[in-house]
Amino acid sequence: DGGITQSPKYLFRKEGQNVTLSCEQNLNHDAMYWYRQDPGQGLRLIYYSQIVNDFQKGDIAEGYSVSREKKESFPLTVTSAQKNPTAFYLCASSIVGQGAKIAAHYGYTFGSGTRLTVV
């Protein structure tokens, strides 16, 4: 079955350490997204990519970095510059092309998330 796999499910980071969250999809989707979820804040967009080797900042990109070297992979690095990284991180993917209506028809597919905790 096609889907999105996020790993690990739980991750612990020490102060000053960089950590990388994995996101892999086998849906052949063009676009991939990273959202951060905090209690009472909803989902906030960190980065997104609509094509290989290209990505754009979202609303809260500071302290994060991404790469898109392969269509199926979109890893997120939480750097030491991110002062409050404890959160639930969600990766998603969607079809792109012929405008937003294609993405609207199929919606976004989400992974099961990674819970990051600073220790």
Add this chain to the structure above:
Amino acid sequence: GNSVTQMEGPVTLSEEAFLTINCTYTATGYPSLFWYVQYPGEGLQLLLKATKADDKGSNKGFEATYRKETTSFHLEKGSVQVSDSAVYFCALLPSGNTPLVFGKGTRLSVIA
């Protein structure tokens, strides 16, 4: 800019009660609208969608109608079950090629 406002929770209902979760939006152009559901410890699942004004999305007994005149997309269900307990997110997809914008989510608890 684009934004979504949904009613704050938590919402607690008895089994078989009627559910309404309000959602209003601000957007330029003609966005598509969605409801997603998140069960504990999981990612989000698409519940229903509507891509143009007056469309009604429906799934698993849930319904929502895209009302352009009131910029709303309220979620309703006639008779909730304990298994409906989850967090519900209203979201809009702008008419350009920009990502989904989410509301803050509403936690629903259904008690037997």
